[in-house]
Amino acid sequence: MHVEVLYFGVLKDVLRRERERIELAGPVSVEALLGRIRETERGNDSLWESLAVAINGVYAGRGDLVRDGDEVALLPPVSGGLGWAA
């Protein structure tokens, strides 16, 4: 099976890509997929721990399963709207 993984914001710069197709032997948890992507990549712990993950456009938990054909988006903390937190 395969999943399509999308990267946004600062992650695009860290990983130097916007998306990729990842082959998997079978359904895996979000946590396991994150671990696999992170193995070969740079980026500090706080970035990886702060990420939200969406499966097919819906926020998912770390234990949720990723299945064949899913679109999985890795989302850094968002900053839409207006200026900084202040």
Place this chain on the structure above:
Amino acid sequence: MRVEFYQSAIPSDELLDGIKAGPDGAVVLFDGIVRDNTRGRKTLYLVYEAYEAMALEQMRGLAAEAVERFGVRDVALAHRLGRLEIGETSVLIAVASAHRGAAFEACRWIIDTLKKTVPIWKKEHFVDGAVWADGEPFPATIVPVAAPVTPR
């Protein structure tokens, strides 16, 4: 409920005029604009990007939830994407209601929630480089807080 992304200027007047209806006693308008500095560092321009399909669904959900929670009549929500110059509108929220109190509350709730939950990011361009803005941490309902490491 009108909820949209714009690649060019948000038509603020049109959105404001379009939302008014007979039963309304107030329209509260929030116009978020691009500031010329970040903590004193001079900003040249911003670039906004979104996970568009999901962000649009999330914004529609916020508009609908605001109507439900605060009892306002209608909400219009527009967000800009791409490059924005200083002073341009990045986000526009209009809330129409019979009474002003509910409209103020709903408008504030929408912008505060949008900032934390809708997948939109901005990159700030300065004279000497560019950085992705630090977002606020996601609410615990979206990303559970990691368990603190117990010191031995």
